[in-house]
Amino acid sequence: MLPINSSQKLSFTKSIDHGDLVIIYERHDTMKAVKVSEGLSFQNRFGMFKHSDWIGKPFGSKVYSHKGGFVYLLAPTPELWTLVLSHRTQILYIADISFVIMYLEIVPGCLVLESGTGSGSLTTSLARAVAPHGHVYTFDFHEHRATSAREDFERTGVNSIVTVSVRDIQGEGFPEEFCGRADSIFLDLPQPWLAIPSAAKMLKPDGTLCSFSPCIEQVQRSCEVLRTNFTDIRTFEILLRTYEVREVKMDACRDSNNESPKKPPCKRRQMIGANNGDDISSPTVMAKPSSEARGHTGYLTFARLKCL
Numbered sequence: 001m002l003p004i005n006s007s008q009k010l011s012f013t014k015s016i017d018h019g020d021l022v023i024i025y026e027r028h029d030t031m032k033a034v035k036v037s038e039g040l041s042f043q044n045r046f047g048m049f050k051h052s053d054w055i056g057k058p059f060g061s062k063v064y065s066h067k068g069g070f071v072y073l074l075a076p077t078p079e080l081w082t083l084v085l086s087h088r089t090q091i092l093y094i095a096d097i098s099f100v101i102m103y104l105e106i107v108p109g110c111l112v113l114e115s116g117t118g119s120g121s122l123t124t125s126l127a128r129a130v131a132p133h134g135h136v137y138t139f140d141f142h143e144h145r146a147t148s149a150r151e152d153f154e155r156t157g158v159n160s161i162v163t164v165s166v167r168d169i170q171g172e173g174f175p176e177e178f179c180g181r182a183d184s185i186f187l188d189l190p191q192p193w194l195a196i197p198s199a200a201k202m203l204k205p206d207g208t209l210c211s212f213s214p215c216i217e218q219v220q221r222s223c224e225v226l227r228t229n230f231t232d233i234r235t236f237e238i239l240l241r242t243y244e245v246r247e248v249k250m251d252a253c254r255d256s257n258n259e260s261p262k263k264p265p266c267k268r269r270q271m272i273g274a275n276n277g278d279d280i281s282s283p284t285v286m287a288k289p290s291s292e293a294r295g296h297t298g299y300l301t302f303a304r305l306k307c308l
């Protein structure tokens with residue numbers, strides 16, 4: 001379903017068809033991936049939606065249930081897929097993923113090695129980044145996870161540019177056939193330092209590596225090993241701050257005698273108001289950091305292969 005075909009533009013102009021994967025969007029925290037099937041229907045608190053009503057509509061359409069409730073049908077982009085996929089492991093989220101793709105310099109045509117595959121959250125974004133002519137080879141030693149990831153890549157349509165293999169990368173390293181061929185390597189492993197010597201052999205001169213680790217002790221051990229073959233070693237922690245932005249009527253702040261308050265409530269301390277004047281009767285835009293914001297996920301350590 002992702003637009004990875006070289007003849008397609010990187011946008012979803014096509015309309016929804018039988019067999020397509022769609023993201024059913026109720027609100028930003030209530031989404032579900034569903035495969036469209038002519039005879040089926042989708043049920044939620046807003047009523048029953050017939051899949052047959054969706055066929056022929058463009059992605060992004062607002063569709064109605066028999067009770068008049070509505071949802072949006074969105075295209076299954078990697079950004080949305082990351083939010084709806086089934087978590088078989090810890091996964092990488094958008095803040096880390098976007099930084100990884102930028103800092104590893106992953107562009108169309110790249111050959112990327114990854115381990116472990118986990119739930120395939122990062123892999124799906126890597127696939128779109130290297131499409132249409134590049135390839136992602138991803139390795140996980142857990143057979144069942146590898147199978148589930150393969151099934152997901154078929155559902156999202158990236159299977160032609162992702163190959164999943166079962167292999168113990170910490171024990172055996174990457175397969176010799178990739179020696180000197182990889183543009184970039186990504187590691188999300190419990191003991192990445194064990195895989196780093198093999199990763200160094202796989203990279204092209206000047207190739208880039210990234211290792212994701214939740215604990216600073218893992219980072220420290222990885223950096224010690226990286227120093228042998230790598231340069232420009234840097235570690236980042238990516239913290240994302242999301243905001244709730246809405247318009248509020250300051251009238252709501254009047255006291256019980258319906259008299260104007262002298263000051264807005266103390267909540268204002270945490271909020272940034274976009275109404276510059278003191279006119280408390282006009283709507284004011286309020287922005288406050290979202291309570292859903294994720295804290296520490298892990299450290300991203302990047303390094304570049306030394307050319308000796």
Ligand SMILES: C[S@@+](CC[C@H](N)C(=O)[O-])C[C@H]1O[C@@H](n2cnc3c(N)ncnc32)[C@H](O)[C@@H]1O
Binds near residue numbers: 092115116140
């Ligand atoms: C945290 S998950 C990776 C999540 C993934 N980055 C994502 O975004 O969905 C780590 C994965 O590494 C795999 N793994 C652990 N040790 C491994 C090894 N020695 N070789 C290959 N895979 C390994 C685990 O089975 C697990 O699926």
